[in-house]
Amino acid sequence: MADLLFCEPTELYNILNQVSKLSRLAEPNYLCLLDVRSKRQYEESHVITALRVKKRAHQYLIPESVDLECVRYCIVYDSNTSSLELCIRRQLNEEEEEEETGGGEELLPGPAVEFGQILIHFTRQPVYVLRGGYECFSGMYHFFRTQKIIWMPQELDAFQPYPVEILPGRVYLGKVSQACNAKMHKDLKIKAHVNISMETTPYFVGNADKLLHIKLEDTPDSFLFTYFRHICHFIELHLRLHSVILVFSTRGISRSVAAVVALLMHYNEETLKRSWAHVKKCKTNMRPNRALVAQLLEWEKVLHGQYLTDISEPIY
CATH class of the missing domain: 3.40.250.10 (Rhodanese-like domain)
Structure with a gap:
């Protein structure tokens, strides 16, 4: 039963x-x-x-x-x-x-x-x-x-899924096409973007207070680690302002996923393993590349002073 x-x-x-x-x-x-x-x-x-x-x-x-x-x-x-x-x-x-x-x-x-x-x-x-x-x-x-x-x-x-919800009513994770969708933007009341892709969107152009655009290609040698602190501070500022934030990349499964995992590790003072599990539950098809996983492990050491997650075993 x-x-x-x-x-x-x-x-x-x-x-x-x-x-x-x-x-x-x-x-x-x-x-x-x-x-x-x-x-x-x-x-x-x-x-x-x-x-x-x-x-x-x-x-x-x-x-x-x-x-x-x-x-x-x-x-x-x-x-x-x-x-x-x-x-x-x-x-x-x-x-x-x-x-x-x-x-x-x-x-x-x-x-x-x-x-x-x-x-x-x-x-x-x-x-x-x-x-x-x-x-x-x-x-x-x-x-x-x-x-x-x-x-x-x-x-x-033909149903068009919305961005998934990472922090209820506060932080969403999606892809470029969703970030460009006016109805989704209105329905979710999005007030700020974190764009981790080479593409541009029509929202918040030229407004550095509401758009953080990190132009990074989706390649095995993409280095996102140096942006983790900036991403966390940008999102946490908007959380204090009660703004709703959409974090996205081209397909919404690798670079943007790594960004929200890094955010949860910082915001909730959690391990990589715990934050990963939360995002995995929200978005089951997430697939950050191995280089980004290694960078998240380094972020864990920065936050906690030591490595706490074993990435030699697949955490997918």
């Missing part, structure tokens, strides 16, 4: 924005996102790709269109569950009309937890309950709300 765990809104956001060659949402066994709210609420709006869970005779029905044994991420949400514990819930006369009054109260799990407890008998991977439910997630990421119910494979292939 699988575990039932919480999923933070930022985790779901990053899961929705993972890529291989295309968006990973196009993979049939990647994500099963399940909405246990009422039919009316679901039709008003829901998270993209979410399936509505139906009931028959007050019993949840397992979606037949999904092979739950093979799904990598199975995530359930309701309106606002914020605890995996039992809570007091009013019994309803009509399951789909939350405004209806019922005949008393009883100690019950939230709807997402209740359904999640059923799902763990059908999955191999953990089942996740979205903390704060739809209300919290849609408040943070309104641009992922939709009324669309059926997604064709070609639509999922």
